[in-house]
Amino acid sequence: MNATSGQRCAIVVGTCDTKAEDLDYVRGVVQAAGVPVRLVDVGTKSGDTGADVSAAAVAACHPEGAAAVSRSDDRGQAIAAMATAFEGWVERNKDDILGMIGIGGSGNTALITPGMGRLPIGVPKIMVSTVASGNVAPYVGPNDIAMMYSVVDVAGINAISRQVLGNAANMLAGAVLRPIPAAAGTDKPAIGLTMFGVTTPCVHRVVDLLKGEYECFVFHATGAGGRTMEKLADSGRLVGLIDTTTTEVADLFMGGVMSAGEDRLGAAIRTRLPYVGSCGALDMVNFGGLDTVPEKYRGRKLHVHNAQVTLMRTTPEENRRMGEWIGAKLNQMEGPVRFLVPERGFSMIDVAGGPFHDPEADAALIDALERTIVQTAQRRLIRLPLAMNDPPFADALVAHFREIVRR
Secondary structure, three states, X not given: OXXXXXXXXXXXXXXXXXXXXXXXXXXXXXXXXXXOEEEEEXXXXXXXXXXXXXXXXXXXXXXXXOHHHHOOOOHHHHHHHHHHHHHHHHHHHHHHEEEEEEEEOHHHHHHHHHXXXXXXXXOOEEEEEOOOOOOOHHHHOOOOOEEEEOOOOOOOOOHHHHHHHHHHHHHHHHHHHOOOOOOOOOOOOEEEEEEOHHHHHHHHHHHHHHOOOOEEEEEEOOOHHHHHHHHHHHOOOOOEEEEOOOOHHHHHHHOOOOOOOOOOOHHHHHHOOOEEEEOOOOOEEEEOOHHHOOHHHOOOOEEEEEOOEEEEEXXXXXXXXXXXXXXXXXXXXXXXXXXXXXXXXXXXXXXOOOOOOOHHHHXXXXXXXXXHOOOOOOEEEEEEOOOOOOHHHHHHHHHHHHHHHOO
16 A cells, blocks of 8 residues: 555654554544644554554565565664654655654654655654653754653553644644645745854845845754755755855864764765855864863863853864865866865854954865865855955855856
């Protein structure tokens, strides 16, 4: 059985071998609201549960077949295999899915949310979970998943779970049934931009200069922001990137809390989108409060941004490594590329008189970029005697973007 039996519908998903009563209740509430709905079973020990889509049908979507789920007696391995299978199932059926709601504990949350992430941005996604009051970043990632705390365990319907699960089910139904007001004016092509607090003046000026021509999606470069921009680029939602703030690379290299992972810059490689980049906030690594800075970094130049954020100045050696890594990524981009370097400072605090002003460290990154980047007519490194937030630097970003988009 496919997702919809020929009809677009909402999906209720969970492990029917352990949560059948809860799942059936959620399905009933969604259905009562007037939304066509199917229950998908992702239990690793499920038999004939009466679900609309059986666990066996989902398991068959694993790249190695259903046996990849059933062959392991280890619960963790079986859940991981079923998570992969569910991702495959969603990928096959996503065009027919109006929205999705999942319920469960830590195991179900880890199993279901990767599949939810396969749905496009904008398709309603709700995860009712026992772990939703903690750190949900590993589950949400770069996706618009709404996490809702279950209050009590998902272990049968009671006075509390009836209310919580019922509210969540009605939230999904409302999101599916109620149209979003149309945007005013003509739709414009969309571009992705990255920004941090210390690069805000630059990006705001870029947006002001381009908003008449483009819809500007600005992503906060906090790890999830970079990953989200990359996902939208991969999905075909963007026509170009102005990646001013690549600071997430510093956190990747030095173990900061805002890394976007090894695939940062990967979307521009895969999509060949026009790419204008810069080294915004590569002078810093992000940690939490001062007491969270790793012991090995305690003797470094630190700047307390606020009670929750401590910044660490990058060194010449660290900048050299980052410059080589970024340069290697740029070399893999086959679309038009311009990488602009503000020689007088990479951020608001990396300027003359600022706490992170370090011309030697900045020069190490610039030199590494120059040595590594293979410049062609399509791929250019441009050095400018400006600081990141000087208005003429934003003007240059815009000018080069317009040049390569219109080629």
